[in-house]
Amino acid sequence: MEFKESWQSALDNLCDRVLSIRSAIGDEWPYHSDPEQGVWDTTSDGDWCGGHWVECLRIAGELLGRQDLLDESAARTERLRQYLERDDMFRAHRFYYSAARQYAWTGESRFRTLALAGAYSVRSMAMASNGAMPIGTQVQVRSTTISGRDKVCIDNVHPNLILDWWAYKETGDSTFIEGARKHLDLSIRDFVLDDGSTLEFIDYDARTGKKLRHYTLLGAHDDSCWSRGQAWAIAGYLRAWEELREPRYLAMGKKLLGYWISNSNEHRIPPWDFKDPKIKESPQKVPLDTSAAAIVAEQLARISILQPLPREAKEVSDLTESFIDGLLNYVTNQDGNDNKPAGILLEGCFNQPKAYANRSELIWGTAYLLFALYYLKTGRIVE
Template sequence: MRFKILLLICLVSFASCKDSNKIDNTSTISENKIEVDLKKQIDDCENQLEIAIPKLIDLTKHPRLIDTGSTEWKQVPNDKLVWTSGFYPGVLWYAYDVTGKEKWKEEAIKRTEVFEDFKTITEHHDIGFMMFPAYGKGYEIGNKGVYKDILLTSANSLASRFNPNVGTIKSWSNKMHPRWKEHITIIDNMLNLELLFWAAKNGGDSKFYDIAVKHAETTMKNHFREDYTSWHVLEYDSNNGSVINRHTKQGYADDSRWSRGQAWGVYGYTMVYKETKDKKFLEFAQKITDKYLSLLPEDMVPCWDFDVQDNPKEEKDASAAAVVASALLDLSTFVESKEDQERYYNAALKTLKSLGSENYSAVGKADSFLLHSTGAKSLGHEIDVALIYADYYYIEALSRLKKMKGKH
């Protein structure tokens, strides 16, 4: 009997060592053990903008990434097919939000208003990503009421891609992605629903709200596995709405767990609950958030795909961490139990502390806020780089945290 007990202890110890690179990120952590220097992290962002802005003078382009080994933003044309165009003006709106300095508002206006023609885009779903961080944040943060009609037109353009037979907004055109022949919906599309919810509350057609809810319901039903991890791409039959295939475009494999895809889900369903107050969305947001947290390494920044995370040579994705950090702060205010409130809030603090650390901060290294994001390794590009949307969700999270601390 004594031998059996010793053997059991050894086996448990071995298992603990095997998973020593992970911690239980779903447990409650005492806040006084997590110290985020919020002022320093905001100041770091502002100082980085001071360095970058004099170099970003071509209004026909926007910063998208900083390649490994480079220090300056690679700028890409403001093309209707480039989904990242709204994030840089969004960064500037949040810079104004967290500092109150008019110069950032002026810069944000200048960088936002070059995109007005994008309000009629119907070729793809990314009009939400393109218009809401720019015009939406300008309306909310900058008090720019003149942006209202532009946003309403943008919402109408997005809604035109909704297929009632399927119950989702079509993500891409088949010309852009010929691998998939029918109606395609990607998990990323959850974030574009924010534009529809905003429009429904601000004078737009009530159908915008209904479309957003239906899209969220259909995605909740079909886009997640039994363990609450997400597929990236679903292909539906355009006529009857049945699922034809489940794929990936940016993950490791069709059936792998792409970390930013899970992050889009966490943010998306937290936002959908925020807009609807329907408890089924809150419960689902918690389930997929808890799954995400359970898969994280100790530093709270996932590998670009959870299924390759055990290989230390695989690259990280700070953009996924930034997206979730922002969502966690909101989620912590929606859940009812004190334990869950503390759990999500502290997970957000721990993530932000990690992102602001020497390991991920770009201060003194490059012109961005963050380093070590991965956009699409499976496609062979944006591997271990700075990404503009990582910076956007990072400064959004800092803005949310500042507001939360201001209420206490």
């Protein structure tokens, strides 16, 4: 796939944005920013997406030839070490995007050890009764309060499993693959509806594995389809196919993508919830979520650079360009006349039910778009 001039411009702007964010936050961790005010809301520990910022720094350091950024990405990985024992599904994201990728980049064994410790810790969370991966008793996402070893969300096919793929390749321990399959297949059975939409949360009886109820935390209503959850599902099943090459996971990814494309705008950007009743009344007033589209774009970019690319995946890889180009309609550039810095990904929606950062620049949206463009530019993934 040709790396277009517009993509290079966006990649340059995103790297510049990493630098401007770094200057604004100091030793804190970026979370979200209101593009009108331009002030970053930060955390002291990275919250659920600290690993994403580590990888943003590493990529910018590599592309800009900045050793100081590479050094900071390694140092911030060490700062995350203290959260290894937190009973939190997002440990997999936290240590995959930091420790696992730091090991691939530096070859330093301390990062491999840290990533493997995270992988085994997360894998141990699985419910013995049905193999479901829960959110955990200490799950950390600002603005939410839910937790528990009996609670499972659609997200879990990506955040919970991402270290499984890496750890299996490092160790050959089939526990990672067997556990991932159990959760993926359970999620197909319980979370994916006939039309290709997904539920957000399900509570299970941890002892028997029986499904108790479904509901939403970040969606419009209990039977709705929260678009960032749909994005995690798409990315999770396509990643499972990438790693295992099992046709049912590619088929599921395509089914979920079909629903997305049928219900998103012309740029592939979804509403914050596909089933928000207000869409029919006044769709222009319903927030979009570019961060959800960026999650999908990152996984599409991964597949598009596979060599050789199997024929059955071409239908998926062919969507990459439209997702990237769609997202770039929401990225500020140097030619803009609104006095905003270049490289801001606009219209991210974090938590619409609480009207929290619901039309904002979200650090994970920036990260996933940066990752996607990096893969397409270099033709490789550091892992």
